[in-house]
Amino acid sequence: MEQTAVALQKIKEQLHVANYKLTPQREAILLVLLENEKDHLSAEEIYMLVKLQNFDIGLATVYRTLEMLTELRILDKVNFNDGMARYDMRKDGAKHFHHHLLCVECGGIDEIEEDLLMEAETIVERDYAFKIMDHRLTFHGICHTCQMRHS
Amino acid sequence: MEQTAVALQKIKEQLHVANYKLTPQREAILLVLLENEKDHLSAEEIYMLVKLQNFDIGLATVYRTLEMLTELRILDKVNFNDGMARYDMRKDGAKHFHHHLLCVECGGIDEIEEDLLMEAETIVERDYAFKIMDHRLTFHGICHTCQMRHS
DNA sequence: GTCGTTGCAAACATTTTGCACGCAT
DNA sequence: ATGCGTGCAAAATGTTTGCAACGAC
Numbered sequence: 001m002e003q004t005a006v007a008l009q010k011i012k013e014q015l016h017v018a019n020y021k022l023t024p025q026r027e028a029i030l031l032v033l034l035e036n037e038k039d040h041l042s043a044e045e046i047y048m049l050v051k052l053q054n055f056d057i058g059l060a061t062v063y064r065t066l067e068m069l070t071e072l073r074i075l076d077k078v079n080f081n082d083g084m085a086r087y088d089m090r091k092d093g094a095k096h097f098h099h100h101l102l103c104v105e106c107g108g109i110d111e112i113e114e115d116l117l118m119e120a121e122t123i124v125e126r127d128y129a130f131k132i133m134d135h136r137l138t139f140h141g142i143c144h145t146c147q148m149r150h151s
Numbered sequence: 152m153e154q155t156a157v158a159l160q161k162i163k164e165q166l167h168v169a170n171y172k173l174t175p176q177r178e179a180i181l182l183v184l185l186e187n188e189k190d191h192l193s194a195e196e197i198y199m200l201v202k203l204q205n206f207d208i209g210l211a212t213v214y215r216t217l218e219m220l221t222e223l224r225i226l227d228k229v230n231f232n233d234g235m236a237r238y239d240m241r242k243d244g245a246k247h248f249h250h251h252l253l254c255v256e257c258g259g260i261d262e263i264e265e266d267l268l269m270e271a272e273t274i275v276e277r278d279y280a281f282k283i284m285d286h287r288l289t290f291h292g293i294c295h296t297c298q299m300r301h302s
Numbered sequence: 303g304t305c306g307t308t309g310c311a312a313a314c315a316t317t318t319t320g321c322a323c324g325c326a327t
Numbered sequence: 328a329t330g331c332g333t334g335c336a337a338a339a340t341g342t343t344t345g346c347a348a349c350g351a352c
Contacts, residue, residue, distance in 0.1 A: 021351085023307065043342080058309040063342065079230040083317085084341060101281050112279060120267035121290070128263060129295040130252050138287045139272070144280040172326090174332065194317080209334040214317060234342085235316060308349075318339070325332085 004034045011074055018072055028055045029065050033075070033089055040078065040086040040109050078136065080109065103143035110143065155185045162225055169223055179206045180216050184226070184240055191229065191237040191260050229287065231260065254294035261294065 008030060012022045020026075032049045033041065041049070047062045066087055069075040076088040080102055091098060091113075101110040121132050159181060163173045171177075183200045184192065192200070198213045217238055220226040227239040231253055242249060242264075252261040272283050 019306090021306070025308075056309090060310080060343080061308060064307085067343095077232060079232055081228060081230055081236070085232070101275070101279060103281075104284065110279070110281075112275065114274065114278075116271035116274060117267075119270065120288075123265065123267060124252070124263065124290055127265075128252060128261070129298070130254075130261075130290065130292050131298060132290050132292040133255065134291040136287065136289045136291070137271075139275055139281065139283050140285040140287070141281050141283040147280070147282060170331095172331075176333075195315095207334090211318080211335080212333060215332085218318095304352090306349105306351090308347105310346095310348105312343105312345085314341100314343070316340080316342100318337105320337080321335095323333085323335105325330105327329090327331105 004031065007034055014072055014074060020068060020072075024055075025050075025057050025061050026065050028053065028057065029062060030069075033087065037089050038111060040080075040088055042084045042086050044084070046087070080138065082107075099137040099139070101139050101141065101143065103146055104140050105142055105146040108143055108145075155182065158185055165223055165225060171219060171223075175206075176201075176208050176212050177216050179204065179208065180213060181220075184238065188240050189262060191231075191239055193235045193237050195235070197238070231289070233258070250288040250290070252290050252292065252294065254297055255291050256293055256297040259294055259296075 008027070011030060015022050015026070022030075028050045029046060032046050032053075036049070039045075043059070043062050043066055046066070047057065047059050050057050050062070066075065066077075070077045070087070074090060076090055076098075077085050078088055078100070079085055080100075088098075099112050099114075099116060101112060103109075117135060117137065121135075124130055125132055159178070162181060166173050166177070173181075179201045180197060183197055183204075187200070190196075194210070194213050194217055197217070198208065198210050201208050201213070217226065217228075221228045221238070225241060227241055227249075228236050229239055229251070230236055231251075239249075250263050250265075250267060252263060254260075268286060268288065272286075275281055276283055
């Protein structure tokens with residue numbers, strides 16, 4: 001995974017700038033996140049995936065690392081009303097893309113990258129004098145697979 | 152509040168259809184919700200507001216009622232990453248309006264009613280074969296008041 | 303030696319559940 | 328008398344925190 005190494009190196013620099021070290025624990029967490037970028041992992045899931053690699057780690061460390069990465073805007077903390085926070089890598093350079101499709105039937109979560117909100121953001125900034133920095137958009141509905149199953 | 156009485160009556164019928172009774176506890180909760188429609192109350196806040204009306208109630212009842220109302224789609228359960236679920240009355244007839252502006256500075260939450268997503272939903276349904284039933288859209292940013300405070 | 307980081311266990315906060323009781327039909 | 332609804336307390340869940348120990352510089 002050449003791609004992963006590059007991303008990791010870049011993150012390492014971001015940590016350095018912010019006066020954090022890339023410890024083995026943090027690296028292990030980041031590797032899990034990078035290799036499961038589409039999966040919206042929870043803290044507990046990350047914890048278990050790291051341990052599966054025969055790497056011993058404490059759950060508190062996972063939480064602390066995720067909090068730090070969120071603060072540095074390397075991760076997005078997202079919430080799908082399933083009782084726990086989930087974490088999402090911020091795509092390189094993308095500031096305003098990246099929305100979610102949550103299937104209410106199978107619980108699956110898909111990501112879409114299109115920027116659907118350009119117009120909406122213009123309206124909000126203009127009409128509500130609100131300075132937008134970020135957003136969360138999730139559509140609830142039925143995914144293609146589940147629709148097929150019905151017919 | 153004539154308006155409130157009408158809304159309450161309507162909800163009572165919805166409950167009946169679904170084989171639930173409008174008990175005094177449930178009515179008290181609904182009144183609090185209707186009279187604080189803009190406030191995104193949490194379960195605990197609702198609990199305390201009901202008790203302030205000299206009405207004795209158990210916290211578990213509040214949770215159970217909120218869960219039921221959410222299931223009946225009378226309420227929306229929303230999550231602003233502050234550690235607890237908040238509840239929002241569904242506006243009469245509105246299916247697809249109603250978004251949020253969360254100020255990252257003062258923590259305030261404003262509601263906006265414009266439908267900003269018509270076009271976006273068309274795109275998603277067409278390009279991703281996803282049948283949309285609902286959505287959650289929250290903008291994170293700085294509200295007008297906080298912007299003023301800076302200058 | 304200093305200081306950031308870790309792991310553990312305890313604390314914490316929110317939400318859910320088991321159960322006995324109450325009340326309306 | 329049946330069954331839904333309630334309140335309480337206990338449990339469960341997800342997350343945070345205090346603290347002693349560790350390790351890099």
